[in-house]
Amino acid sequence: MIKTVLSSTLISSLFLIIQTTWLKNGLFWGVVPDFALVVILWVAYYNKDNQGVFTGFLAGIVGDAMSSSPFGYLSFIYVVPAYLASLLRRAMELDAFFMPVLLGFAGTVAKGLASIILLVIFGSGHINAYALGDFHFWMEAALNGAVAPPLFWLLRKAKNFLITKRIGD
Amino acid sequence: MAASLLLVSISTRSIIDLPGKIVSGAAGGVQRIFTGIGGFAKRTVFSVAELADLRNQYDALLEKVKSYETIERSYADTMAENARLKEQLGFAQNITTIKASAQIIAKDPGNIYSGYVIDKGYSAGVAKNLAVVAFQNGMEGLAGKILEVQTKSSIVLPLFDQRFYVSARLSRTRTEGLVNGQGNADEPLVMNYVSKLNAAEIQVGDVVVTSGLDSIYPADLVVGRVKEIQLPEYSSSAVILIEPALTFAKLEYLFVLQKDEKALDAGQEQNQGAAPAPTAGSTAGSAAGPGARR
Numbered sequence: 001m002i003k004t005v006l007s008s009t010l011i012s013s014l015f016l017i018i019q020t021t022w023l024k025n026g027l028f029w030g031v032v033p034d035f036a037l038v039v040i041l042w043v044a045y046y047n048k049d050n051q052g053v054f055t056g057f058l059a060g061i062v063g064d065a066m067s068s069s070p071f072g073y074l075s076f077i078y079v080v081p082a083y084l085a086s087l088l089r090r091a092m093e094l095d096a097f098f099m100p101v102l103l104g105f106a107g108t109v110a111k112g113l114a115s116i117i118l119l120v121i122f123g124s125g126h127i128n129a130y131a132l133g134d135f136h137f138w139m140e141a142a143l144n145g146a147v148a149p150p151l152f153w154l155l156r157k158a159k160n161f162l163i164t165k166r167i168g169d
Numbered sequence: 170m171a172a173s174l175l176l177v178s179i180s181t182r183s184i185i186d187l188p189g190k191i192v193s194g195a196a197g198g199v200q201r202i203f204t205g206i207g208g209f210a211k212r213t214v215f216s217v218a219e220l221a222d223l224r225n226q227y228d229a230l231l232e233k234v235k236s237y238e239t240i241e242r243s244y245a246d247t248m249a250e251n252a253r254l255k256e257q258l259g260f261a262q263n264i265t266t267i268k269a270s271a272q273i274i275a276k277d278p279g280n281i282y283s284g285y286v287i288d289k290g291y292s293a294g295v296a297k298n299l300a301v302v303a304f305q306n307g308m309e310g311l312a313g314k315i316l317e318v319q320t321k322s323s324i325v326l327p328l329f330d331q332r333f334y335v336s337a338r339l340s341r342t343r344t345e346g347l348v349n350g351q352g353n354a355d356e357p358l359v360m361n362y363v364s365k366l367n368a369a370e371i372q373v374g375d376v377v378v379t380s381g382l383d384s385i386y387p388a389d390l391v392v393g394r395v396k397e398i399q400l401p402e403y404s405s406s407a408v409i410l411i412e413p414a415l416t417f418a419k420l421e422y423l424f425v426l427q428k429d430e431k432a433l434d435a436g437q438e439q440n441q442g443a444a445p446a447p448t449a450g451s452t453a454g455s456a457a458g459p460g461a462r463r
């Protein structure tokens with residue numbers, strides 16, 4: 001489990017660094033797809049024992065260190081979609097295209113709602129949150145949905161490092 | 170989830186930020202490497218095409234240099250006269266020093282926050298809450314302030330962030346107000362607490378500058394231009410929308426400023442003194458050396 005969490009945190013962090021450097025000017029209308037979130041969703045879906053939640057927490061900590069956000073902010077907004085994705089494991093089967101798109105899109109919506117929860121708790125003086133009526137938010141959700149199928153395909157190639165196998169699996 | 174909430178709770182109250190500083194320091198180093206790799210690849214690809222352009226630009230610039238040589242002579246005379254006059258007035262409050270020039274190496278990982286990571290930190294003299302400016306189209310504008318500092322990198326809170334506030338005034342009418350960002354570089358800044366009585370004098374296009382009334386920002390840094398004047402019925406204050414002076418999507422380099430305390434102290438002493446006889450090279454004159462600006 002520790003190996004899985006650490007390797008998935010490492011991959012998420014790598015994507016976070018790519019988001020902050022090579023993609024710093026955004027892909028469309030200045031919006032950057034959240035590759036790290038997609039990785040966390042995949043790990044959360046395929047692993048038991050809340051490993052995805054731990055990955056979301058640790059990757060969020062790394063993201064917070066690179067961000068002007070309050071420390072713990074990104075870790076919270078990654079933990080919420082990771083937890084929801086881990087619940088989906090029992091409810092649906094992932095195919096090659098449609099479900100990854102849906103997961104990427106819904107994960108972003110969950111992330112947006114989590115940011116609003118933080119805004120309500122801590123106030124606008126400390127917290128910035130997604131505006132659900134803002135075009136940029138839905139653009140990010142669409143981009144995350146679009147990058148999910150190819151990224152999931154790539155992650156499946158490295159599943160030995162990212163999924164904890166158990167007897168009976 | 171509880172751990173995340175606890176971290177946000179602690180960090181928003183600035184009790185302790187040690188784990189953040191440790192990870193942030195390491196992340197800053199990796200970001201520098203990634204920016205370096207990206208920059209190298211980009212330069213290699215575009216360098217051949219750039220050579221031809223450079224030849225043409227070189228010829229054009231030679232012509233320009235000739236005309237600038239003439240301008241430079243008159244500029245030097247004006248600067249010398251300006252320094253002499255400032256000495257006589259004991260006017261050193263606005264003198265600031267460029268503490269560091271820095272390159273933007275990264276931005277925030279998500280789309281909610283908008284911080285910039287620059288490649289200078291403690292080791293270059295950068296400190297928390299120093300003002301940050303940029304030059305664009307030959308004009309200087311306020312870009313933000315230093316939010317967090319590591320050894321070799323810092324995070325800048327940009328002007329348009331919702332958590333950014335600066336005391337400002339209109340350059341023409343001298344009306345004061347408080348400027349605040351709206352969280353998006355595409356949206357105008359908002360200037361509040363401007364009396365409706367004073368708002369009548371304000372015109373669209375007026376320049377807004379920092380007032381220097383807070384301890385962070387030196388006076389007379391350009392913030393932007395008035396875009397719209399709103400007079401809400403429910404309030405006694407007008408709301409001024411401001412177009413930022415800088416185009417943030419095109420920013421590459423930033424300059425960290427610091428108010429020159431020595432010049433400030435000397436200016437105050439001179440103002441308090443009974444006979445402020447100026448001497449050559451004192452106060453403003455000496456502070457306005459290389460790296461100093463007004």
